[in-house]
Amino acid sequence: MRVLAIGAHPDDIELGCGGALLVHRRAGHDLSMLVMTGGERGPRGMTSRRAEQEEVASALGAELHWGGFTDGAVDAGHDAVGVIEAAIASSRADVIYTHGVADTHQDHRATAEATLAAGRRNARLLCYETPSSIAFAPHVYVDIDGLVEAKLDLLRMHLSQVLGSGPVDLEAVEAQARFRGHQGRVRHAEGFTTPRLLWEPDLFQAGAHVGDAAARHAAPGGRALLGAAGDRAHEAGAPAGDR
Numbered sequence: 112m113r114v115l116a117i118g119a120h121p122d123d124i125e126l127g128c129g130g131a132l133l134v135h136r137r138a139g140h141d142l143s144m145l146v147m148t149g150g151e152r153g154p155r156g157m158t159s160r161r162a163e164q165e166e167v168a169s170a171l172g173a174e175l176h177w178g179g180f181t182d183g184a185v186d187a188g189h190d191a192v193g194v195i196e197a198a199i200a201s202s203r204a205d206v207i208y209t210h211g212v213a214d215t216h217q218d219h220r221a222t223a224e225a226t227l228a229a230g231r232r233n234a235r236l237l238c239y240e241t242p243s244s245i246a247f248a249p250h251v252y253v254d255i256d257g258l259v260e261a262k263l264d265l266l267r268m269h270l271s272q273v274l275g276s277g278p279v280d281l282e283a284v285e286a287q288a289r290f291r292g293h294q295g296r297v298r299h300a301e302g303f304t305t306p307r308l309l310w311e312p313d314l315f316q317a318g319a320h321v322g323d324a325a326a327r328h329a330a331p332g333g334r335a336l337l338g339a340a341g342d343r344a345h346e347a348g349a350p351a352g353d354r
């Protein structure tokens with residue numbers, strides 16, 4: 112499967128679907144990311160936000176595309192649709208993750224609307240939540256049990272935002288994963304809305320069980336990051352439920 116995750120700013124993708132991307136990576140899927148702006152209006156740190164995003168893409172083994180828009184000035188018109196169409200074409204995405212349309216941040220709304228237009232021929236579109244989502248009510252869940260610490264590690268790579276930005280609150284991200292998991296009938300999850308999601312009834316092979324940890328850990332890919340995250344969680348004395 113080929114995956115394209117789209118975000119308005121560095122860190123949006125990780126907040127919204129970082130866990131799902133780790134699941135895709137563990138399954139050996141091809142990952143691409145499109146970040147529409149360099150996030151230059153956000154808090155500044157020792158490293159640039161672009162460098163932080165590049166570090167995440169490298170850790171995930173994802174191909175990173177930049178949209179070239181100015182932070183705060185993404186619009187949902189012709190230019191943004193064109194940039195996203197180009198990313199969809201180059202990634203040959205089977206599934207697209209993007210912002211939800213109901214969001215207080217204008218760049219998030221514009222990115223969501225432009226993705227809906229650019230992805231009009233795609234069968235799988237999943238909209239993620241951010242700290243600025245409005246009345247987000249997911250009806251699709253991705254089981255990220257065992258990957259919450261690895262998701263937090265992705266967010267820690269956005270160090271300028273973790274230190275200088277209220278919305279990137281790792282404690283809240285962890286609590287949200289537990290809450291969405293409770294809603295989704297697993298332990299930890301990310302929640303999504305969707306305008307269109309092609310469901311494949313034969314997705315699971317005979318005898319396979321959704322959420323079968325043994326089967327998941329036998330899948331290729333993702334070992335290095337997951338292993339490192341697990342080790343760190345262990346050293347930090349993290350609760351066993353997240354390993």
Ligand SMILES: [Zn+2]
Nearest residue numbers: 119120123219
């Ligand atoms: Zn954002």
